[in-house]
Amino acid sequence: MESPFTAPGTLRVFFHDCMVEGCDASVLISSNPYNKAERDAEINLSLPGDAFDLIVRAKTALEINCPGVVSCSDILAYATRQLVVMTGGPYYKVPLGRKDGLVSQATLVEGNLPRTNMTxxxxxxxxxxxxxxxxxxxxxxxxxxxxxxxxxxxxxxxxxxxxxxxxxxxxxxxxxxxxxxxxxxxxxxxxxxxxxxxxxxxxxxxxxxxxxxxxxxxxxxxxxxxxxxxxxxxxxxxxxxxxxxxxxxxxxxxKLNVLQVKTGKDGEIRRRCDSFNTMNIN
Ligand code: HEM
The missing domain is CATH 1.10.420.10 (Peroxidase, domain 2)
Structure with a gap:
């Protein structure tokens, strides 16, 4: 199912998600005419499509079998751990029950992710x-x-x-x-x-x-x-x-897994990982 690029790609997507607005799948949201989403921030443009495809496939399978139960942020966190282990890395605990975030803005990225040329x-x-x-x-x-x-x-x-x-x-x-x-x-x-x-x-x-x-x-x-x-x-x-x-x-x-996790009314279980359930026009 996965290519050699899936594990590293997913791990990087997870890192970039958690560092900006917490582990809430905000990085998976696609831009629309009203909102330039995190994914389109310059530093995120190199995030590989493989990782996004993996989450979409897992979400589709879950929605068919038990709709509205598993958030995209849980899928991303869980898939990342599984892929780290599959490539030979260590097992670590992944608490589940996150909600997906309601905000994804490219402007929120700057200053939260490291760059190679920083001191x-x-x-x-x-x-x-x-x-x-x-x-x-x-x-x-x-x-x-x-x-x-x-x-x-x-x-x-x-x-x-x-x-x-x-x-x-x-x-x-x-x-x-x-x-x-x-x-x-x-x-x-x-x-x-x-x-x-x-x-x-x-x-x-x-x-x-x-x-x-x-x-x-x-x-x-x-x-x-x-x-x-x-x-x-x-x-x-x-x-x-x-x-x-x-x-x-x-x-x-x-620690990364529980950064600014959303619960209750602070989030939702998205029907599709690339868009909010209700379109927000800010
Ligand atoms: C000083 C901190 C960091 C900097 C400056 C940095 C920067 C980068 C850059 C520039 C790339 C290459 C992206 C590309 O050309 O496609 C990359 C790849 C990657 N980074 Fe980092 N990174 C840092 C820390 C981390 C952390 C903490 C993680 C995860 C826990 C991570 C996971 C990855 C992975 C897995 C790749 C390979 C992605 C792929 O193959 O598609 N990085 N990183």
Whole structure:
């Protein structure tokens, strides 16, 4: 049923949903002439269609068998956990009974999601505002052990970098060369992408942290976890100890799962995941 892109795609969609207005499936809403929804915020445009398709399929099956009972936000949370486990990652608890949110606005996204070119202090502060410690933030970034990044997200590290080689000297030279080859046509082919974890592309493991020590971290923010003194101790811990990584990742995912969850009249059980039950014209 799912492609190799489904697990990472769904995990990223879940993260982007929870960080903005809580885990309420607000990211699944489609824009309409009256409302530019979260999904159309610039940072969300690369969220992969696979993940949205998965939720639609699950919702359709559930609505046929027990209509009006399971929210889209519960489906997204549950599917994410199942896919993390299927790729080899840890099991964590997913409490169910969330309602779907009644608001989804692109303008609410900015400032709630990290960007690769932010300073580590800025990234830490984004996570702190949602209740995550530095250690939990580092563990959550371990999600980059699966999935891909588009060349546009790391182009500045490999082309025209102000250094003798023209690439970020923090990158392993062979890795930098491979990235350059792979991304050579990225401006004419914006779909060009590379695995986040070059050494174990599809397995949910601690290789991502081992990679960071070798200059094999893909995004600027990945590598920054290794250079920053506040985050480096946790990179070292998780590179040496997968169990420790899984423990913190599970705890942090349990926290992420209950961020600003909607219940009662604050939400609804959507009939379709991409639109509210009643159209709001604001
Ligand atoms: C410093 C924090 C973070 C930054 C700056 C960041 C940024 C990014 C970027 C730029 C991509 C590539 C998107 C693309 O080109 O399609 C990506 C991919 C991904 N991110 Fe993050 N991310 C961060 C933290 C997280 C966290 C906490 C999670 C989940 C718990 C996560 C899950 C993922 C996954 C699974 C992918 C692969 C998506 C796919 O294959 O479609 N990221 N991230």
């Amino acid at each position: 580590m202090d800025q990234i830490i502060s984004i996570f702190e505002k949602k209740g995550f410690s530095v250690q939990e933030m580092v563990a959550l970034n371990g999600a980059h052990t699966i999935g891909v990044s588009h060349c546009s997200e790391f182009k500045d590290r490999i082309f025209g970098y102000n250094s003798p080689s023209g690439y970020d000297p923090a990158l392993h030279p062979k890795f930098a060369e491979r990235l350059r080859q792979n991304c050579a046509n990225y401006s004419t082919d914006p779909t060009r992408a590379t695995f986040n974890d070059v050494r174990s592309t599809k397995d949910f493991d601690n290789m991502y942290f081992k990679n960071l020590r070798l200059g094999l971290g893909l995004l600027q923010s990945d590598h920054a976890l290794f250079t920053n003194p506040r985050t480096r101790p946790f990179v070292d811990l998780y590179a040496d100890n997968q169990t420790a990584f899984f423990e913190t990742f599970s705890l942090a995912m349990e």
